[in-house]
Amino acid sequence: MKFSDEVVIEAGHGAKNYWKDLWKNRELLWILSKRDLSVRYKQTAIGAAWAVLRPFATTVVMVFVFSKIARLKGDEGIPYPLMVLAGITIWNLFANTFTQISHSILINSNLVTKTYFPRLIMPLSSVIVGFIDFLISLFLYAVIAIWYQHPPNWQIILLPVFVLLSLFAALSFGLIFAVMNVRFRDIGQLIPFLVQIGFYVCPIAYSGKLVEANHDVWWYDIYYLNPLVSIIDGFKWCLLGDGAFFKIEHLYSAMGIIALTLGISIYYFRKEENSFVDYI
Amino acid sequence: MQVIVAEDISKKYIIDHQKAMRKSSTFRDTFSEKFKHFFGKGAQDEIEKEEFWALRDVNFTVEQGDRVGIVGHNGAGKSTLLKILSKITEPSAGKVTIKGRVASLLEVGTGFHPELTGRENIYLNGAILGMKKHEIKAAFDSIIDFAGVEKFLDTPVKRYSSGMYVRLGFAISAHLSPEILIIDEVLAVGDADFQKKCLGKMRDVSESGRTILFVSHNLAAVQSLCNRAFYFEHGQLKMQGDTTHVVNNYLSHVAKTNLEHYWETPEQGPGNDQVRFRTLRIDPDFQEGKNYIDVRTSVKVHIEFWNMLERADLNLSLHLYAFTGECIFNVGTTSQSFEKGLVTATLEIPGNFLNDGSYVISIMVVKDTSTVLFQLPEALSFEVEDHREGVTWYGKWPGYVRPQLNFQINQSEVLV
Numbered sequence: 149m150k151f152s153d154e155v156v157i158e159a160g161h162g163a164k165n166y167w168k169d170l171w172k173n174r175e176l177l178w179i180l181s182k183r184d185l186s187v188r189y190k191q192t193a194i195g196a197a198w199a200v201l202r203p204f205a206t207t208v209v210m211v212f213v214f215s216k217i218a219r220l221k222g223d224e225g226i227p228y229p230l231m232v233l234a235g236i237t238i239w240n241l242f243a244n245t246f247t248q249i250s251h252s253i254l255i256n257s258n259l260v261t262k263t264y265f266p267r268l269i270m271p272l273s274s275v276i277v278g279f280i281d282f283l284i285s286l287f288l289y290a291v292i293a294i295w296y297q298h299p300p301n302w303q304i305i306l307l308p309v310f311v312l313l314s315l316f317a318a319l320s321f322g323l324i325f326a327v328m329n330v331r332f333r334d335i336g337q338l339i340p341f342l343v344q345i346g347f348y349v350c351p352i353a354y355s356g357k358l359v360e361a362n363h364d365v366w367w368y369d370i371y372y373l374n375p376l377v378s379i380i381d382g383f384k385w386c387l388l389g390d391g392a393f394f395k396i397e398h399l400y401s402a403m404g405i406i407a408l409t410l411g412i413s414i415y416y417f418r419k420e421e422n423s424f425v426d427y428i
Numbered sequence: 429m430q431v432i433v434a435e436d437i438s439k440k441y442i443i444d445h446q447k448a449m450r451k452s453s454t455f456r457d458t459f460s461e462k463f464k465h466f467f468g469k470g471a472q473d474e475i476e477k478e479e480f481w482a483l484r485d486v487n488f489t490v491e492q493g494d495r496v497g498i499v500g501h502n503g504a505g506k507s508t509l510l511k512i513l514s515k516i517t518e519p520s521a522g523k524v525t526i527k528g529r530v531a532s533l534l535e536v537g538t539g540f541h542p543e544l545t546g547r548e549n550i551y552l553n554g555a556i557l558g559m560k561k562h563e564i565k566a567a568f569d570s571i572i573d574f575a576g577v578e579k580f581l582d583t584p585v586k587r588y589s590s591g592m593y594v595r596l597g598f599a600i601s602a603h604l605s606p607e608i609l610i611i612d613e614v615l616a617v618g619d620a621d622f623q624k625k626c627l628g629k630m631r632d633v634s635e636s637g638r639t640i641l642f643v644s645h646n647l648a649a650v651q652s653l654c655n656r657a658f659y660f661e662h663g664q665l666k667m668q669g670d671t672t673h674v675v676n677n678y679l680s681h682v683a684k685t686n687l688e689h690y691w692e693t694p695e696q697g698p699g700n701d702q703v704r705f706r707t708l709r710i711d712p713d714f715q716e717g718k719n720y721i722d723v724r725t726s727v728k729v730h731i732e733f734w735n736m737l738e739r740a741d742l743n744l745s746l747h748l749y750a751f752t753g754e755c756i757f758n759v760g761t762t763s764q765s766f767e768k769g770l771v772t773a774t775l776e777i778p779g780n781f782l783n784d785g786s787y788v789i790s791i792m793v794v795k796d797t798s799t800v801l802f803q804l805p806e807a808l809s810f811e812v813e814d815h816r817e818g819v820t821w822y823g824k825w826p827g828y829v830r831p832q833l834n835f836q837i838n839q840s841e842v843l844v
Contacts, residue, residue, distance in 0.1 A: 153527075153528070153529065154525065154526065154527045154528075155515070155525070155526045155527075155530070156523065156524070156525050156526075157512060157513070157515060157518065157519065157523065157524040157525075157526070158518075158519070158522070158523045158524075159518060159519050159520055159521050159522065159523075173558075175555055175560060175561055176555040176556065179551060179552055179555040180552075180555075183541055183544065183548075183552055186544065186548070187541055187543045187544065190543040190584075191543070256539075258538065258539060259538065259539050259556060260516075261516065262516070262534045262535045262538045262539075263514070263516065263532065263534070263538055263539070263556055263557065264514050264515035264516050264532075265556070265558070422517065422518040423517070423518075425511070425516050425517045426441065426517060
């Protein structure tokens with residue numbers, strides 16, 4: 149008999165071929181994502197229509213509250229509802245992916261306690277699920293942009309950059325929360341709360357220009373420490389065109405922060421993943 | 429060739445006594461503990477951290493093609509060992525070298541999603557167990573055939589009967605083609621026919637030169653399938669070698685659990701100023717060549733106590749409990765008048781009456797058939813091992829008792 153591999157299991161040493169193992173398990177990654185997607189709308193009457201209905205309903209409410217009641221104005225030459233929808237689209241990508249990553253280990257606890265595979269598969273499958281939801285929302289945006297006859301400019305080709313950045317941001321924060329969630333169930337309580345705060349702190353229902361107008365206030369620098377701010381601004385700029393507010397300088401610091409957090413969170417996740425089963 | 433080499437593997441858990449009741453901790457607990465600790469109060473008596481060694485310095489080797497049965501009490505470290513070998517948890521110390529692809533089956537149907545159909549779950553479970561998509565596809569027909577669920581292939585598994593669920597789960601894992609197969613207690617589920625299939629499948633696997641590690645409480649199955657056995661106790665590998673030898677040793681060890689108590693003087697014995705126990709003993713009438721109690725063995729329970737009362741009407745009441753707490757029976761002696769001094773009683777529990785399992789005896793001394801003078805809740809405990817003849821079924825025999833009743837079967841008519 150030919151032996152395909154030799155494994156050494158030792159205290160304190162993670163699997164030696166971790167990244168290779170991860171690649172070998174790509175089919176599992178895909179199938180777990182497929183499971184999450186196909187399970188979600190089982191026994192619902194309207195099924196996958198929920199994926200479109202939810203962002204649409206949020207947008208309608210936002211547009212009504214902010215433009216009719218609070219009388220906020222969008223950027224010059226850009227339909228306000230379209231700006232809100234663009235903001236919600238990218239924010240939902242981040243928020244949904246982040247939330248799902250944070251819960252990914254706990255939700256799959258039956259797998260964690262009974263079988264081995266690189267644990268990163270679980271958060272990564274949440275990324276795929278989040279991305280597919282995003283594609284549906286983007287389609288909704290496209291339909292409404294056609295309705296408003298507001299085609300994108302050349303910047304649209306940069307859209308993947310911001311989508312990718314947003315996924316990296318979700319992964320970098322989500323991994324840390326996923327690990328902590330295994331030991332402290334408080335995290336589960338905290339997440340919806342954080343997402344809600346984020347929704348108002350980020351320039352979704354309003355334009356970044358309103359913040360820029362305040363650039364001499366003390367909280368201005370702190371505001372831009374949030375990497376999501378410039379990702380959202382950039383995403384809106386890609387979809388809405390030159391009229392949308394976006395300052396590329398802010399993006400560099402955001403990328404730095406995301407890269408740093410991502411490094412730390414992957415390190416932390418790898419360090420803790422072998423003990424998940426002992427605490428879950 | 430050695431396919432598994434384990435060197436000094438240990439696994440330590442930290443048990444937090446204060447939080448033992450709670451499933452998981454919260455920030456508040458951690459913070460408040462830190463706080464208390466900072467002010468130096470309550471740290472010792474409230475937070476009692478205890479090390480628990482689920483496995484301690486375990487060494488063994490497994491040769492290619494070995495079928496190793498792993499036996500031991502609950503909590504002896506068997507499952508922890510399997511988890512380490514399957515890479516689910518890492519050892520606290522030591523090293524294991526494994527040659528070959530490992531598949532572990534710690535549960536039947538791991539990761540089955542109740543909302544997904546049988547078909548979808550085959551792919552899901554197969555991927556979780558490490559099969560490639562083309563492997564699953566190739567084995568697909570054979571899986572549904574083995575499980576016998578072709579009619580329900582497109583039904584969500586939440587609508588499956590528990591038998592179908594288990595059959596499907598096992599069928600998938602039976603089609604794994606690992607070099608080393610690790611199995612934890614899968615025979616505890618399913619019906620006779622299914623279990624026969626499982627054992628047959630496991631034999632096929634081992635005959636093709638693969639290695640099997642098999643944990644089971646079912647010693648009959650271990651004996652029929654395995655050529656070697658490991659006996660674990662308190663996290664240590666107590667014994668290894670030929671299956672029959674190890675299993676017999678394990679059984680005779682089990683049987684010694686709590687069979688006898690003796691107190692020299694009344695001051696030492698449990699009781700009060702009215703009655704005190706002197707002897708509590710279980711005398712098994714072992715089967716020939718055996719030194720443990722099995723379902724055929726009759727046992728005598730001897731009880732001796734000091735009566736400190738001047739002339740009293742006393743009787744004994746004995747409860748036999750299953751390990752899980754249900755009362756199997758309660759018997760009482762007749763009430764008689766006794767002088768101050770020693771009183772003895774004997775109860776015979778016949779063979780072919782109790783089912784296999786663990787039992788606990790509690791004894792009460794009663795005065796005037798109404799007043800309980802003293803009660804000893806866990807006076808004695810013993811285990812009854814399984815024994816079967818002329819059956820090919822190895823599942824857990826159901827029921828609290830396993831009496832041999834007169835059950836006749838005859839051919840009453842022949843159709844020509």
